[in-house]
Amino acid sequence: MDWMLLGKAAIALGGPSVLFGALLAIASVRFKVETDPRVDEVFEALLGGNCGACGYPGCQPAAEAVVKGKAPVDVCVAGGRPVAEAVAKIMGVPLQVRERGVALVHCKGGFNESLPKAIYEGISSCAAADKIAGGWKACSYGCLGLGTCKAACPVNAIIIDEDGRRWVRREKCTGCGLCVEVCPRGLIEIVPRDQEVLVVCNNRDKASIAREVCSVCCIACRKCEKACPNGAISIHDNRAWIDYEKCDQCGKCIEVCPNNVIVRVVPAPVRRRKKGKVPSATIRKVERLIDREIP
Amino acid sequence: MNEAYRYFLIFLGALLVYNILLIRFIALCAFFGISSQVETSIGMAMSVLFVMTMATAVSWIAWNYILHPLGVGEFLYIPVFILIIAALVQFVEMVIRKISPPLYRGMGIYLPLITTNCAVLAAATESVKPGFLKMNIAYHFSLPEALIYTIGVALGYGLVIIMFSCIRERIKTAPIPHSFKGIPIAFIIAALLSLAFMGFANLLGI
């Protein structure tokens, strides 16, 4: 055995290690940045995908914001309740589940209801389609149905069916609002989760124009406004608006609406699968369209 | 050979002909994660340039004044260099965090990623053990040559990652087969870019 070699090896690796160890030690004292140890703990608890759905540039800034008290403990949208519980435990505060809203697309018109004015064959992006001559739809307010919101959704809560209509799976939607930002027509709104009666049209043209381009649009007829016992509905910009604070969801407006623009959205009943029985593709498809409208 | 011309050849070879990402396949790990946005790519490219230059300088000194004279370079170069890189990266992170928070926000968050960036170790090793990367440069680098070489490598890394992220940002709206969306199409782009970079082979006889 070559003892000299071993000694030299120990010096060659040990020397730098002493040097750099000391360097790091000095740096960790001299350049210490006061950080709350909870930041790291919270960071560990978050989902760690850096998805940005919470509105912070990444999980680390979000964790810092939570510890500083700037963000609530349920900041992690994608992580949902389990993560919120873990964060609340670290922060030592009781978890108050802030009821998150749910996304709503303010347009009901699919291919069958809303008239096209041109055939669009460009890239599959609403923003691009919107830029070309104001979109392919005759209605200049309606949904273009190319699925930019669907692509933006981190939890796959948005579905576009064969008729070009949009559905939001309410049980999946976390109300993060990423879809709101990407919609070039500003059709998506985060509404309170317990709000069931909703206006699903954003057309602000006069009735005469609106009626020509779409069979399911708001024509500002004011019937709902009159029918509402609480004065929760108002008409401006040629469409109906519901004040969610005042609305008691009685559904009288739904009955009078001539174009079925006001609808009640209810969660579909949860079906229980029998063990060992895998539903066929078609059945599963139906199941996915969880939110149905009751006109 | 003219001194300046030799420097130029070393630089060009590192930058294009033996591009560290597309021809040598080094440092791909963080590449696909980072390159989805132009902004992060620029941050990463800058941090790589900074860390790589520093790591090479220190490794060069360690090799020529410690490892080689002691005759233990043959089996200790990996631990020593990687120790140097890891410690340096951590040190720089601490210092930047304290001294300049804006710089830290722009660059600091990429620093931990760089410890495991193969490019830094590879460039540091190449500059003292020629032939490590099969760079066709058959002599020992002097310190300025090592630095020029490293800067070339780092700029080559930056060039590709920024170019690549621009392409990826544009391709986000393109109609791509569903299965290929996201990372798989990025690999296909990388293949095409790699083909293009193969065209630099034997440029100026490097």
Place this chain on the structure above:
Amino acid sequence: MIEKIRKLVVPLTIVCIVAALGLGFTYGVTRERISKQEKEKEAEACMEALPQVKTPRELKESKDLLNKAKKVISDSKVEIEKVFTSKKGIVFVLRSRGYGGMISLAIGISLIGEITGVSVISHNETPGLGANLENPKFRKQFIGKDKRSKLQLGKDIQALTGATFTSNGVVRGVKAALKIFDLIKGK
């Protein structure tokens, strides 16, 4: 401060020293085998290049000739490493630039200045293309060539398919060996 330094430095240094000792030990165990293997490989290649030589003992490394050779070599893409002499001829061990890096070659030249063989010690060429230089068919083309041969790719020498850089590298090495032989043979 001192406490902190002690707390960080001691574990790091202990780990490093243990690692260094372990590696030193492994190196001590493997070193001889590595150098033996390298020598064997080189000797085998040299014997293949100069088939008249039957045992490695007949080959003698000549530092003197190596220094002379280094002086006369003019091609920057070729680097001469060793020169072996024997009663039957000379073997040059040199590295020439290929596509994937330096190709390490052993080139045997008989006393009358004819190539007796070219063998590859190590290379890093593309598998399936440049790596075909391991194929004896390609290398046998050089046997019998001397300084008068032009060694043009495509005419005298059939290049490897799809691997012009590699073929060029080998040809360049052979040319350099012939040139060195020519310049130093008188001395």
Place this chain on the structure above:
Amino acid sequence: MRAKISIFWVEFKKGFIEQNPLFKLLVGLCSALAVSTKVENGIFMGIAVIFVLVFSNAIIALIREKIPYDVRIPIFIVVIASFVTIVDLTLKAYFQPVYERLGVWIPLIVVNCIILARAEGFAYKNPVLGSIADGFGMGLGYTVVLLVMGVIRELLGTGKIVLFEKTIISLSHFNPPLIFIMFPGAFITFGCLMALLNRYEARKKG
């Protein structure tokens, strides 16, 4: 005992399937793309990576309570580098031809992101047995991908598969597209494999 075995199995399976380092975590790409030109390379590289992963995970899990937080990365990386050097020297001494082909990728196992990521993310927080299982599963997941890519690339690129100097499969009347064994081929193969996996998973989900 049974509990221990089941922990072992869970950690093992996780690395192998659910969190396959290459396809799911996108780490360790560099070496996987570079050495998968031959099936044989894949086997040796896989063994080397498994060896380093298992032993470094075990050692780190063993001493994890003694490692101060501030120098954990340098310590991890020195431990890893030591095992890598052991592999490096052993291959050099006993498997010379393989060593030459794998070349730079053996030393670069040090910076293979899989290993440091597992050391920091798993072994630093978990006991020895689980860490070994984790290392083994991750390493095996890596190896399997390497082998699959090796088979595709070698078969398509050279028209035959040669394993330990024996031709296993040979496609006659087949003019192999060389691109598969060159650099872009690696990207293309990997991108397509990933797309296939995406498609399979999308199908499974319905």
